[in-house]
Each structure stands twice: as structure tokens, then as C-alpha cells.
Amino acid sequence: MEKDIVDYALEYARGKDVEYAEVRAQSQKLEQLMLKNGILEAFLSSVNTGFCVRILADGGIGFASTNKWTKDEAKGVVDLAYRFAKAAKRKDKIRFAEEKAVETTWEVEQKKKIEDVDSETKIKQFLEVDKALTSQTVNVPARVIQAIMQLTEKYFVNTEGSRISSFVPKIAAFGFITVVEQGKSEQAFKQFGYSGGWEAFDEWQMTENLIHDVNVLKEVITKAKAVKPGTMDLVCGPEVTGIAAHESCGHPMEADRILGREMSQAGRSFIYEGSSFWIGTRIGTDVVTIVDDPAIEHSYGYYKYDDEGIKARRRYLYKNGFINEFLHNRETAAKLGIRSNASSRSANYDREAIVRMANTFVLPGKMTKEEIIEDVKNGVYMVSFTEWNIDDKRFNQRYVGREAYLIENGELKHPVARPIIETTTLKFWSAVDAVSKTVEFDAATCGKGDPMQGMSVYTGGPAIRLRGVYVK
Amino acid sequence: MSEILNKTEEIVKKAKTLGADEVIAKTTFGKYRQTRFSNNQIDITVAWNDYLTDIALSWKKRVVATQIRDFQNVDGQLKQLFEIAKVSKENPMFGGFAKGKFKYAQSSADKKVVELGNPSEYILEAIEAAKKEAGQDINSGGILFTKFEDVYLASSEGPIGVDSRSAIEISIRAFSQREASGHSVECSSTLNGFNPSRAGLEAGEIAKLARNPKAGDEGVCSVILNPLFAGSMLGMWTSMVSAFNVMIQLSIFVDKLGQKVSPEFVTMKDNPASYSVSNRVFDDEGVPTRENVFIDRGILKTYLHNTSTAKIFKAETTGNAGLVVPNPWNVEMGLGNMGKDEMFRETRNGLYLTNTWYTRFQNYKNGDFSTIPRDGLFLIENGEIKRSLKDVRLSDNALNMLGNIAGISKERKHVHWWGEADPPSLAPYILIENVHITKSK
Structure with missing residues (x-):
């Protein structure tokens, strides 16, 4: 990364009639491998590097980026961003919330550096995962394992005096398996993610996790029975709790959605000023507190400063059942007359930073999972999910169980085949009466933005119990 | 233009000299512009310029790939790629890259799509069309996207070609009420015939009809x-007809x-x-698309094939090769x-x-x-x-x-x-x- 060109671009931008300018550079070493049924399909290794300029002028925003590191190119993208900003000709001018300048350097520690592990070892370790899957007494005719290792260096400067350098190593893996037994198939997708070094590979227990899923899918085919549709209790494991927190709390609490900035693609929110839902409105029971926290060290969604240079902190989205705090960047915060809470993230140097989640999860309660299940007379324990979706106002959602069991008189019985909860955000969180004390996280890639910006996040939470919901 | 193709061919020659069995290099010089709007106003205009060479090579049936930006450090990156190839694993399903010399159709790309003086005019046209149809209170958002790519491809197996690819798209979603909206798009490879009002009109029509759901x-x-x-x-x-997706x-x-x-x-x-x-x-192996x-x-x-999947299925490539899998x-x-x-x-x-x-x-x-x-x-x-x-x-x-x-x-x-x-x-x-x-x- 040539920081002098970044500084040059900022100085050149400062010379124009701008209200604000920033230059964000990124250099990312990337390694990616894909195994298909135990065969290395391809290994990709590259360095992705470039910088962008964002300018606020005359109340409009212009953004331009390049991967050509020359001063002429830097001038060109500044000129372009400035021209775009001026051309916006907005009636209501965009402003950014006032924030203090920051000069700092931060990085994520690696216990075992990714760059010190040679490519042969990386390939070998993932091949061993695949081999373990084939050693089970289960027919797994289709297996895809992908791994992505990123070493991301960023350099951020703005006209207010911020100057932030960072280095974040990240490793992610994905497993997609198809089990076929008795002529029927079931499929599972599992993602793993970590900010840090190669130690992630051991911490994930990827082999054990995927072997578990392989055996679960076999049981679903051979032993699971359909649930008798009706009103019953539903216990959600951490994976299901986590996806619900992400979809029906994290997304509708993004202020850019609430203010309409994402209205045409990712959509809006059931929360908006003048509606039945706003800050202070009840959305769940007292035991429901959902936070988004970028500051969890080594989490997949970890960052210390966001892509506008704001220091990260925990955000209480739903607090004790009430809508509490939206996710903001500087643009949305200014519109509501408050400060940013550091939710601005970009997937790459050539993408605008927008409001994003980091690690969204339900805070723990005091019960054990066993205590939660013991008090269920008739219900389903949904450990994990397959199909899921939610409407673009983030109110009508559906989760289909992958691993699930019938609960009768407080005891787990036989596996249940793809039980479904299809309900509203209000009904879901208003039905929660118990929360377990152990939080677990799952890595996920959150989709938002146009062009799409896949963003690394954790979803998570404890086991939670929903009383009297319709399950089919 | 030929200078870029020469540089791309040079990468292929260098990789062959290092010992690669087969090599493909594809250089894309792309200019992309996007204007995003919401609440009837422009939020941001974004430009990104990309100077990128995708390289895929095989060595003893080991397939590795990289991307080089703006022809920087070509020798170093190829050398590193080779190191990876040597410790990589054989892919017995790799059937080689497409072989032969091909003639390609003439591109009809339109460079004017990225040279628009004021792209916001197109957006305002679409917004106004939605308003005209559904009333002044209608609230519209969306994107206007333009693309122009010059693509240069060279393969050690024969294909060599130059293509230009252009596109202009507008997507508009119009709200007549909070829960009543219409969405429409207008997509074209050239400015000729591109009519953003048509998208705005349709979005407005649907939004009007959608009132009081x-x-x-x-x-x-x-x-x-x-x-x-x-x-x-x-x-x-x-997407399910891609031979790769069928295989997995x-x-x-x-x-x-x-x-x-x-x-x-x-x-x-x-x-x-x-x-x-x-x-x-042409596709990413240089096979003429069809x-x-x-x-x-x-x-x-x-199914849709590249050269490798076609061999597995005893078929011919359909000209759908991406860098690794058919699309x-x-x-x-x-x-x-x-x-x-x-x-x-x-x-x-x-x-x-x-x-x-x-x-x-x-x-x-x-x-x-x-x-x-x-x-x-x-x-x-x-x-x-x-x-x-x-x-x-x-x-x-x-x-x-x-x-x-x-x-x-x-x-x-x-x-x-x-x-x-x-x-x-x-x-x-x-x-x-x-x-x-x-x-x-």
C-alpha cells in the first residue's frame, strides 16, 4: 500500500470546495481453496489493493475508487467524486454527525500467523475434513468445502484529521453436504469464521461439526416424523436464536433502512417515525435483550474502528423487550440529531461504507437449556435451520428446522422432519419466556448493498423458549 | 488496445516459460458508475475503475488462479502462483482449457454509457414518470448503473480475443403508501432505446394499484x-443447469x-x-458464446458446460466457462x-x-x-x-x-x-x- 498516494489524494481533495473528504485504502492478500468431493478444484491466491475517495460537497456525496496507484489516477478519482457530489443537487442537504478526529493504529493478534502456514498444510487440513466425512457410515455423495483466508490492511484519512491504520487477518470456511439414504436426500450448509490466525482451524472443530450434521441428516431421513401442526412451545437453539436476532432485530434497526436510504433493494423497516414501532415501543418480553457488538475479540464481525473512523462499541438494539437504539453511520445519525455508533462498514475499497451489523446476539438469561426443556409439555426443540427468509420490512419471517426434536412432557423424543415457524417479529419476540445462560455464536455472511457487499458477522444467542406459537 | 492484449499474451508466455501446462489470462479494464437514489433524491454517485488480469493455469493437473492489478509485479505473482501449484493437489477431473482458434462476433458495445454527462437526468425522468402515473406524493428510490468493459483474453491453447461489453440499467421502486409499492427495471446494453421513463411508469402503475393492501x-x-x-x-x-451445480x-x-x-x-x-x-x-476460456x-x-x-465439465458429461463445452466453474x-x-x-x-x-x-x-x-x-x-x-x-x-x-x-x-x-x-x-x-x-x- 502506498500511503503517500493516499495522503496526496486527501490533500488534493482538501483543495476543493468540500465540506468533508476521506480516502480509504485497502490491501488484501487473499487465498481461497475449494474442494469438491475430496478433490481440490482450484486454489486462488491474489492481492487485492486500491483506494477510494468519498466527498461531501454542497450537501451531496460523490465516491470514486481505483486500483491504479498513481498520483494522476488519484487526482482523477478525486475530481470524479467531487463532480458527482456537486451534481447531486439535493433539496435537503446531507450532513455528517460531528465526530472527533482519531489517530491510531490497531490490529488483530494471530496466535499462529496465517502467512506462516504454507499452502500445502492448508490444503491438507481441509482435505482431512473431507476424508473424515467419507469415513462415516453415511452416504455423502456431494461435499463442497471452501476456505477463504484474508490479510487486510487498511489506511483511512479524512479532512477532519483522522488517520487510522489497521491490520485484520480473517479466516472463513464453508461446508455444504448432501446425504442420501433410502433414496431420499437432505442437505446442510455450515459456515465458520474468525478474526485472527490459523488457530481458528482447531477452535472451530470443523470436522466434528460437519460429522455431526452428516449424522443428523441421516437421522432426519431415516427416523424423523412430521410434526402435527398446531400451537405449541418452541425451543430455539443458539443457531436459530441467532438468525432470528439478525433478521428480525439487527436488520430492521439499521437506520439507513428506517430512513429509506435502502428502500429499493434491501428494503425498509417496520420501524419508522409515525408508525406503531419506534424507540421506546415494546417489541418483546422483558427477557429479550438483543445487542450488536463489534468489540468481541476474534469474532468474525470484529472491528475496533468502523470505516468512518468511529470507535466501536456495543449497541443495545432491543433492551428488556423495548426498541432501544438503531445502528447508525454518520449520515443517518445526523438526520436523527445524534452521534454515530460506529456501524459503517464496507466490504472493499471500491464499495461505499453503509450501515451494517457486526455480531448480533441475544443476551443470556439464568436458566440451563435442560431447565427450559423440562418445562415444555408439548413442543419442538429446533436446534438448527435450513431454509429461512423474511420480508423486506423485516416483519414476516420463516425458519425451517434442520435438526429438531419433539418435546413431550419435558423430554426430548424422536427427530422432527423440517418443522416450520412462520410468524411475525412482534409475535416471535413477544412469545419468549425463558432464555438460557450460555451464548453460542455462528459465523455468517450478511448481504446488503448494491452492488452486493457480503459482510462478515456473528449471529448468536442462548437457547430461548417461545410459548404457544404455531409450528407446522 | 493492442498494447493491453500484448501484455496479456506476455503473461501467458511467461507462465508457459515457468513450466505451466496450460494458461489463460483475461484482462478487464472496466469503468463502472452507479447513482443511488431514495426519497426522490440522489444519495450518492459511485464510480469504480478496475484494471485487472485474471489468470488461471494448470501444472500436472493442478489448477491455480490469481488476479493481477494493473500489470503490477507480474513476475513475482506468477512465481508465487507456481509455488502454490507445486504443493497443490491433482484435480483428475480437470479436462484442460478450450483448444483452437476461434472467430468471434463483433461487439456492439456502446461507450457512451459511461460518458453520460449527467446521469441524474435519467433518474429524474424515471421519478417524474412514476409521479405522473401515481401522483406527486409517490416516493421513489433505486439505482442507475452503467458499465463499460474492455476485455482481452489470451490462452496458451489457442484462443485469443478482444471484446467490449456495455450495459445500462435503472431499477426504480415507487411507494404510493408505506406498504404499497411497485418495482420496475429498464435494462439495455446500449443507450439506444434505453427508456428510464418506462420503468418509472410501470413502477408507478403497480404502486397505484397496490394501494390499501x-x-x-x-x-x-x-x-x-x-x-x-x-x-x-x-x-x-x-443456475441449476450449470454442470458444476449439478455435480454438487x-x-x-x-x-x-x-x-x-x-x-x-x-x-x-x-x-x-x-x-x-x-x-x-466469448467465455472465460475464449470459446465463442452461443x-x-x-x-x-x-x-x-x-447442462451448461466449460471444457472440464463437458468432458465429465461426455458433451461439448457450451461456452459458459467462468474462471473455475460454468455459469x-x-x-x-x-x-x-x-x-x-x-x-x-x-x-x-x-x-x-x-x-x-x-x-x-x-x-x-x-x-x-x-x-x-x-x-x-x-x-x-x-x-x-x-x-x-x-x-x-x-x-x-x-x-x-x-x-x-x-x-x-x-x-x-x-x-x-x-x-x-x-x-x-x-x-x-x-x-x-x-x-x-x-x-x-
Whole structure:
């Protein structure tokens, strides 16, 4: 990364009639491998590097980026961003919330550096995962394992005096398996993610996790029975709790959605000023507190400063059942007359930073999972999910169980085949009466933005119990 | 232009000198512009310039790939790539890259799409058209996207070519009320004939009709999909025709070659023709792109291949190679014989769906999935639209829906929208029977 060109671009931008300018550079070493049924399909290794300029002028925003590191190119993208900003000709001018300048350097520690592990070892370790899957007494005719290792260096400067350098190593893996037994198939997708070094590979227990899923899918085919549709209790494991927190709390609490900035693609929110839902409105029971926290060290969604240079902190989205705090960047915060809470993230140097989640999860309660299940007379324990979706106002959602069991008189019985909860955000969180004390996280890639910006996040939470919901 | 091609060929020669068996290098000089708008105003205009060379090489059936930016450090990166190849593992399924010299069609790309003086004029045209149709209170948002790419490809196996690819798209979603919206797109490879007002008008029409929606009901009924929704379904079906997705069982078409998968009047093909926003004259192996009919009068005829998957399936490449796996480029559904109005007249009990999002599968192999209709959705009774609805989900099976197609319109539209109606398509109105609708309880 040539920081002098970044500084040059900022100085050149400062010379124009701008209200604000920033230059964000990124250099990312990337390694990616894909195994298909135990065969290395391809290994990709590259360095992705470039910088962008964002300018606020005359109340409009212009953004331009390049991967050509020359001063002429830097001038060109500044000129372009400035021209775009001026051309916006907005009636209501965009402003950014006032924030203090920051000069700092931060990085994520690696216990075992990714760059010190040679490519042969990386390939070998993932091949061993695949081999373990084939050693089970289960027919797994289709297996895809992908791994992505990123070493991301960023350099951020703005006209207010911020100057932030960072280095974040990240490793992610994905497993997609198809089990076929008795002529029927079931499929599972599992993602793993970590900010840090190669130690992630051991911490994930990827082999054990995927072997578990392989055996679960076999049981679903051979032993699971359909649930008798009706009103019953539903216990959600951490994976299901986590996806619900992400979809029906994290997304509708993004202020850019609430203010309409994402209205045409990712959509809006059931929360908006003048509606039945706003800050202070009840959305769940007292035991429901959902936070988004970028500051969890080594989490997949970890960052210390966001892509506008704001220091990260925990955000209480739903607090004790009430809508509490939206996710903001500087643009949305200014519109509501408050400060940013550091939710601005970009997937790459050539993408605008927008409001994003980091690690969204339900805070723990005091019960054990066993205590939660013991008090269920008739219900389903949904450990994990397959199909899921939610409407673009983030109110009508559906989760289909992958691993699930019938609960009768407080005891787990036989596996249940793809039980479904299809309900509203209000009904879901208003039905929660118990929360377990152990939080677990799952890595996920959150989709938002146009062009799409896949963003690394954790979803998570404890086991939670929903009383009297319709399950089919 | 030839200088870039020379540099690209030079990379191939260097890799061969280092010992590569086969090498492909593809340099893309791309200029991309996007203006995003919401609440009837422009939020941001974004430009990104890319100078990128994709390289894939094989060495003793080990396949490795890299990307080089602006021809920087070519020697160092190739050397590093080779080091990786040497410790990599053999891919016995690798069938080599395409061999031979090919002649390519002339590109009809339009450079004017990235030289627009003031692209916001197009946006204002679309917003004004929506307002004119649905009233001054209508609230619109969306994107205007333009692309111009010069692509230079060289392969050690013979193919060498230059292509230019251009596109301009506008996507507009107009809200007449908080829960009443219409969405439309206008997509073209050139400025000629690009009409943003048409998208604004349609979005406004749907938004106006969608006012005062009532919660819909569960059940089984016929649905009429407009071209934007149909584009999502065509994208879903076509991605499953990629031979790679068939091999990893991300497809309802596993073991179905030669079998009937839809009624006889259904034909689908992949065709990155010059009108398409995904236009191209060669694939990533340098094979000339072409029309590939994959469903011919109801029969699944072929998967979409690169050279390697074609060998596995004892077929020929279809010109759909990406850098590693084959992809569809632009889907076309064959014309039907129903007029749009006739389609509505013949529907006794059904829904008219204008857009969808968040399509997710329980099982790609057997096809169980759901998707969430958004924007205008309407109850049809006895051939007429009766009322605007909201809050329902289409929960069905991808193979069953293909088999239950009951009508295709005579008119088609070129559509592409975000990741939802992707890849781009030439989509008609489609009538499908016995579709399952569910809702929140």
C-alpha cells in the first residue's frame, strides 16, 4: 500500500470546495481453496489493493475508487467524486454527525500467523475434513468445502484529521453436504469464521461439526416424523436464536433502512417515525435483550474502528423487550440529531461504507437449556435451520428446522422432519419466556448493498423458549 | 488496445516459460458508475475503475488462479502462483482449457454509457414518470448503473480475443403508501432505446394499484408472474443447469437429462446476445458464446458446460466457462401463445405477483423452497384483479413449479435486478397452476 498516494489524494481533495473528504485504502492478500468431493478444484491466491475517495460537497456525496496507484489516477478519482457530489443537487442537504478526529493504529493478534502456514498444510487440513466425512457410515455423495483466508490492511484519512491504520487477518470456511439414504436426500450448509490466525482451524472443530450434521441428516431421513401442526412451545437453539436476532432485530434497526436510504433493494423497516414501532415501543418480553457488538475479540464481525473512523462499541438494539437504539453511520445519525455508533462498514475499497451489523446476539438469561426443556409439555426443540427468509420490512419471517426434536412432557423424543415457524417479529419476540445462560455464536455472511457487499458477522444467542406459537 | 492484449499474451508466455501446462489470462479494464437514489433524491454517485488480469493455469493437473492489478509485479505473482501449484493437489477431473482458434462476433458495445454527462437526468425522468402515473406524493428510490468493459483474453491453447461489453440499467421502486409499492427495471446494453421513463411508469402503475393492501390468505392457487418476478424464477432454474451445480447437487436437474421437466410449450435457452446487459462474444476460456437451448419443448437437453465439465458429461463445452466453474449468462424463455390480458381472463382464482426476494431452499436437490413476493401483489377472481394484498409467502417446489407452468405470454421484457433477478433474462409473463401460498401465524 502506498500511503503517500493516499495522503496526496486527501490533500488534493482538501483543495476543493468540500465540506468533508476521506480516502480509504485497502490491501488484501487473499487465498481461497475449494474442494469438491475430496478433490481440490482450484486454489486462488491474489492481492487485492486500491483506494477510494468519498466527498461531501454542497450537501451531496460523490465516491470514486481505483486500483491504479498513481498520483494522476488519484487526482482523477478525486475530481470524479467531487463532480458527482456537486451534481447531486439535493433539496435537503446531507450532513455528517460531528465526530472527533482519531489517530491510531490497531490490529488483530494471530496466535499462529496465517502467512506462516504454507499452502500445502492448508490444503491438507481441509482435505482431512473431507476424508473424515467419507469415513462415516453415511452416504455423502456431494461435499463442497471452501476456505477463504484474508490479510487486510487498511489506511483511512479524512479532512477532519483522522488517520487510522489497521491490520485484520480473517479466516472463513464453508461446508455444504448432501446425504442420501433410502433414496431420499437432505442437505446442510455450515459456515465458520474468525478474526485472527490459523488457530481458528482447531477452535472451530470443523470436522466434528460437519460429522455431526452428516449424522443428523441421516437421522432426519431415516427416523424423523412430521410434526402435527398446531400451537405449541418452541425451543430455539443458539443457531436459530441467532438468525432470528439478525433478521428480525439487527436488520430492521439499521437506520439507513428506517430512513429509506435502502428502500429499493434491501428494503425498509417496520420501524419508522409515525408508525406503531419506534424507540421506546415494546417489541418483546422483558427477557429479550438483543445487542450488536463489534468489540468481541476474534469474532468474525470484529472491528475496533468502523470505516468512518468511529470507535466501536456495543449497541443495545432491543433492551428488556423495548426498541432501544438503531445502528447508525454518520449520515443517518445526523438526520436523527445524534452521534454515530460506529456501524459503517464496507466490504472493499471500491464499495461505499453503509450501515451494517457486526455480531448480533441475544443476551443470556439464568436458566440451563435442560431447565427450559423440562418445562415444555408439548413442543419442538429446533436446534438448527435450513431454509429461512423474511420480508423486506423485516416483519414476516420463516425458519425451517434442520435438526429438531419433539418435546413431550419435558423430554426430548424422536427427530422432527423440517418443522416450520412462520410468524411475525412482534409475535416471535413477544412469545419468549425463558432464555438460557450460555451464548453460542455462528459465523455468517450478511448481504446488503448494491452492488452486493457480503459482510462478515456473528449471529448468536442462548437457547430461548417461545410459548404457544404455531409450528407446522 | 493492442498494447493491453500484448501484455496479456506476455503473461501467458511467461507462465508457459515457468513450466505451466496450460494458461489463460483475461484482462478487464472496466469503468463502472452507479447513482443511488431514495426519497426522490440522489444519495450518492459511485464510480469504480478496475484494471485487472485474471489468470488461471494448470501444472500436472493442478489448477491455480490469481488476479493481477494493473500489470503490477507480474513476475513475482506468477512465481508465487507456481509455488502454490507445486504443493497443490491433482484435480483428475480437470479436462484442460478450450483448444483452437476461434472467430468471434463483433461487439456492439456502446461507450457512451459511461460518458453520460449527467446521469441524474435519467433518474429524474424515471421519478417524474412514476409521479405522473401515481401522483406527486409517490416516493421513489433505486439505482442507475452503467458499465463499460474492455476485455482481452489470451490462452496458451489457442484462443485469443478482444471484446467490449456495455450495459445500462435503472431499477426504480415507487411507494404510493408505506406498504404499497411497485418495482420496475429498464435494462439495455446500449443507450439506444434505453427508456428510464418506462420503468418509472410501470413502477408507478403497480404502486397505484397496490394501494390499501389487505393481508392475503394461505392456500393453493394459480399465479401470474410478471417479467420481473419471472426473471427471478428463470435465474433460479438456470443456475441449476450449470454442470458444476449439478455435480454438487445444488440442482433439481440431477440425473434428469433427456427427461421431461416441463410442459411441451416451455423452451429455455442461455444466450448472452448483444441486447443483453450480460453481452459477451466469448467465455472465460475464449470459446465463442452461443445460444444453448437447455429445455427444448419440455425436455432437459443439456447442462451448461466449460471444457472440464463437458468432458465429465461426455458433451461439448457450451461456452459458459467462468474462471473455475460454468455459469449461465442471459436466460431467454421462449415466447408463448397467450396475450397478457388473456392470461388474466383465464384465471378464476389466483394471484398476480410483480416481484419477489429472499428465495431460499430447504433442499436444492429436491427443490423445496420459499420466496417472498414484494411490491404489488394482487388477488385475481374470475379474470379480474380484485384487490391489493400483502404479507404472503410462496412456499413450493422448484421442479413442481416448472412442471405446473400453464401459460407463457407473447410479450417479453429484458430484466435484471440486484441478486434477485440474476442472471439477466428475457422474461415473459408466466402463468403457473397449483402454487402453494403461506403466511405468518
